[in-house]
């Protein structure tokens with residue numbers, strides 16, 4: 001039950017607007033928990049599309065639905081740029097009505113500031129026009145935001161749209177990236193639409209009251225400094241946000257978790273199981289799916305694999321061929337969605353074969369689980385570069401044109417056997433330790449979070 005207005009009157013309130021994709025909802029709700037635990041009241045404004053489950057959120061959070069008028073076909077499509085533009089366009093007026101009302105009444109407490117996902121940029125200017133501080137949340141890395149900032153000049157200099165012939169060219173302006181680490185939007189119309197979206201995102205941040213990033217000084221100190229100097233706005237590196245909240249305190253899964261894999265993990269030997277997941281968005285083709293499955297089978301190691309509906313293009317529910325199922329036997333467990341943080345925490349899990357989504361990478365580091373990287377799109381190639389070549393806490397699956405089972409097996413062997421794997425595991429321990437120092441009391445992320453709690457303009 002929501003508290004009475006008198007409980008909230010006079011309390012500082014933060015209004016949060018998560019973009020309705022799993023990899024964006026999770027960090028925003030973790031930020032909500034972190035701010036709430038430091039005394040702020042929380043309102044979450046969400047579009048009708050993919051609304052969070054009220055029952056899974058703390059009772060005293062206010063949830064407000066914003067009409068988005070987005071056709072279900074667009075919401076279900078892979079055209080994220082068009083969805084994001086529509087969301088910004090359609091929700092600006094309802095957001096203005098909501099905020100104007102909240103400022104008039106103040107029954108729910110004083111709106112201290114608004115935090116909107118960088119992709120949901122329209123509310124930032126609406127809030128500012130109404131005299132409310134508005135901060136943007138970058139749910140991915142600082143390095144990724146530097147790509148956003150550099151995008152026009154990368155286009156101008158011919159790095160973008162990327163061409164395969166340039167894949168191994170160094171991007172001088174953005175070390176340590178090679179061209180292959182940038183967005184692979186090869187189609188010109190899509191490239192232009194994406195460049196336009198990023199221009200809006202960057203403009204939104206430049207006009208905001210500040211930028212919050214789901215990263216820490218220890219992981220990306222230089223990148224954060226560079227953003228500070230380029231946008232001349234306060235920057236708050238308050239992450240990784242899942243480490244800033246009481247353990248597993250937010251349940252924001254859009255899909256139903258299959259928790260039976262935890263029981264199965266209990267039956268496995270310590271440090272033996274590979275966890276395999278490609279996050280909530282990317283799709284792979286049937287060939288890649290089968291090669292991945294054969295690679296896992298040939299590795300002879302136990303695994304838990306998240307095959308969510310829609311992972312394999314054109315198949316709602318993907319089953320492994322019988323021959324493969326026989327070979328794997330009871331060694332592999334396929335689930336449609338896992339309680340990922342709990343899986344990564346489990347003592348049986350030894351490595352994470354991941355698409356390198358930013359949340360997945362940081363969740364893996366916080367549990368000290370080394371990674372086997374198979375990035376597929378957007379920020380994943382860049383994150384894989386940091387994991388494999390900067391922090392050196394993972395190895396990549398080598399792929400020439402098409403993923404092959406031998407490449408999967410070779411990467412697993414590199415990480416699990418021999419000196420290289422040992423060194424990776426040692427470095428992972430160090431990085432994990434450094435990250436927990438940042439997020440512990442008086443660590444840099446903790447201090448940045450307190451600065452945010454006290455924020456006013």
Ligand code: UDP
Pocket residue numbers: 022023024026253277278279280281282306336337338339340341356357358359360361363
């Ligand atoms: N996740 C989960 N269960 C799964 C797979 C993923 O709970 O079976 C969560 C994961 O913990 C992470 C988020 O979904 O917080 C995925 O975000 P990420 O940035 O890694 O990838 P994206 O989905 O944005 O590509």
